[in-house]
Amino acid sequence: MPGTGSDQAEASSTRDRILDVALDLFVERGFDGTSLRQIAEPLGMTKAALYYHFESKEAILMALHMRLHEFGRVLLATVGDEPVTLETWGKLLSELMDQMMAQRKIFLLHERNQAAFERVHNKSHQQEHEDFETWFRTTLADSSLSVHDRVRMAGAFGVVFTALFLSGDAFSSATPDELRDELHGAVDDLLRNEPATGATLDHS
Amino acid sequence: MPGTGSDQAEASSTRDRILDVALDLFVERGFDGTSLRQIAEPLGMTKAALYYHFESKEAILMALHMRLHEFGRVLLATVGDEPVTLETWGKLLSELMDQMMAQRKIFLLHERNQAAFERVHNKSHQQEHEDFETWFRTTLADSSLSVHDRVRMAGAFGVVFTALFLSGDAFSSATPDELRDELHGAVDDLLRNEPATGATLDHS
DNA sequence: GTCTATATTTCGATAGAC
DNA sequence: GTCTATCGAAATATAGAC
Numbered sequence: 001m002p003g004t005g006s007d008q009a010e011a012s013s014t015r016d017r018i019l020d021v022a023l024d025l026f027v028e029r030g031f032d033g034t035s036l037r038q039i040a041e042p043l044g045m046t047k048a049a050l051y052y053h054f055e056s057k058e059a060i061l062m063a064l065h066m067r068l069h070e071f072g073r074v075l076l077a078t079v080g081d082e083p084v085t086l087e088t089w090g091k092l093l094s095e096l097m098d099q100m101m102a103q104r105k106i107f108l109l110h111e112r113n114q115a116a117f118e119r120v121h122n123k124s125h126q127q128e129h130e131d132f133e134t135w136f137r138t139t140l141a142d143s144s145l146s147v148h149d150r151v152r153m154a155g156a157f158g159v160v161f162t163a164l165f166l167s168g169d170a171f172s173s174a175t176p177d178e179l180r181d182e183l184h185g186a187v188d189d190l191l192r193n194e195p196a197t198g199a200t201l202d203h204s
Numbered sequence: 205m206p207g208t209g210s211d212q213a214e215a216s217s218t219r220d221r222i223l224d225v226a227l228d229l230f231v232e233r234g235f236d237g238t239s240l241r242q243i244a245e246p247l248g249m250t251k252a253a254l255y256y257h258f259e260s261k262e263a264i265l266m267a268l269h270m271r272l273h274e275f276g277r278v279l280l281a282t283v284g285d286e287p288v289t290l291e292t293w294g295k296l297l298s299e300l301m302d303q304m305m306a307q308r309k310i311f312l313l314h315e316r317n318q319a320a321f322e323r324v325h326n327k328s329h330q331q332e333h334e335d336f337e338t339w340f341r342t343t344l345a346d347s348s349l350s351v352h353d354r355v356r357m358a359g360a361f362g363v364v365f366t367a368l369f370l371s372g373d374a375f376s377s378a379t380p381d382e383l384r385d386e387l388h389g390a391v392d393d394l395l396r397n398e399p400a401t402g403a404t405l406d407h408s
Numbered sequence: 409g410t411c412t413a414t415a416t417t418t419c420g421a422t423a424g425a426c
Numbered sequence: 427g428t429c430t431a432t433c434g435a436a437a438t439a440t441a442g443a444c
Contacts, residue, residue, distance in 0.1 A: 030319030115234030162362025
């Protein structure tokens with residue numbers, strides 16, 4: 001909350017406009033490849049002015065991280081404490097897919113700046129926060145699930161992630177609805193418990 | 205080719221040892237988060253010595269990039285000029301999967317340093333090289349293929365990529381053979397031409 | 409081939425005026 | 427809230443001795 005702003009109804013705070021520009025640049029050139037001057041310039045200010053709104057460059061990155069963190073918090077709440085199965089995983093992915101399509105840039109930010117996030121994460125003693133990414137990887141490593149099921153779970157996520165983020169704009173010609181339906185179909189194929197046709201597969 | 209080395213049979217050249225250390229650090233901390241001093245120190249030399257073997261820090265990154273580029277060149281050759289179908293895509297992925305498991309670090313390097321690669325790639329006027337990544341994305345964007353097929357192709361790649369690179373060490377307990385078999389199964393499920401309804405599956 | 413300097417640049421961050 | 431000016435640190439890269 002930067003001070004005693006007078007415009008109650010201004011469309012977006014300066015703080016938010018800084019974050020929007022930073023998000024674009026961090027996705028495009030990377031966190032380390034972006035200088036504060038490059039963030040300030042399109043906003044018509046100098047880099048010194050940024051320090052009125054953020055105490056450091058890393059604070060800008062962490063503020064953007066919070067946007068993802070909030071999605072994860074909500075998502076974890078919808079899962080509740082149901083045991084993880086191929087079916088519940090499908091429901092989770094369905095929710096996640098919508099979030100990813102709506103907040104594309106935030107996910108791209110994290111995909112393209114893993115090293116920077118890890119560095120800042122360690123510096124700041126911010127351990128002990130129930131992170132969605134942590135839960136995700138912990139679940140995939142849960143040895144009480146079969147390797148078969150876990151590969152399917154990771155793979156189903158990978159289908160969505162790759163189509164949306166690693167394929168460039170390969171699917172920009174498809175409508176969002178068409179893409180979402182195709183992704184659902186692919187995810188369902190992966191998570192469907194194989195019917196025992198001909199041979200019995202045992203994946204307890 | 206650094207000069208007139210006297211040890212013909214030395215296990216690895218200094219140049220290669222520099223690249224090996226740099227690869228580890230670039231994967232762990234990122235290209236921008238790694239200084240030349242951090243590369244030189246574990247090798248028992250000073251950063252100035254690195255300039256005898258490489259003309260710049262970016263040259264080290266590009267030398268590592270060449271390792272991936274060579275894989276891609278070989279891979280593209282195996283594809284030949286066959287038209288891309290779900291079946292040929294499966295064969296390609298099978299080859300690619302083996303390469304990925306054998307050369308894990310090189311792929312991790314590219315996954316975690318996309319911004320740095322793009323920056324260096326643009327600076328160096330190295331356009332005009334038949335890049336595997338370029339071919340990959342171009343193929344996925346080929347509008348002569350149906351969206352359905354292209355989503356399946358991107359997704360099948362995503363299954364492999366995610367299990368091997370985005371899941372941390374979630375599958376480190378599984379044997380490489382077990383993991384490879386499971387990935388093949390998942391890929392086949394995605395690329396199998398859907399039978400009309402309960403009809404015959406044709407994967408010749 | 410590797411070293412000890414050092415040049416040069418850029419960046420994050422601060423001080424203080426307005 | 428934003429500016430000008432500057433500090434201090436760290437990085438890439440070079441020069442020249444050995």
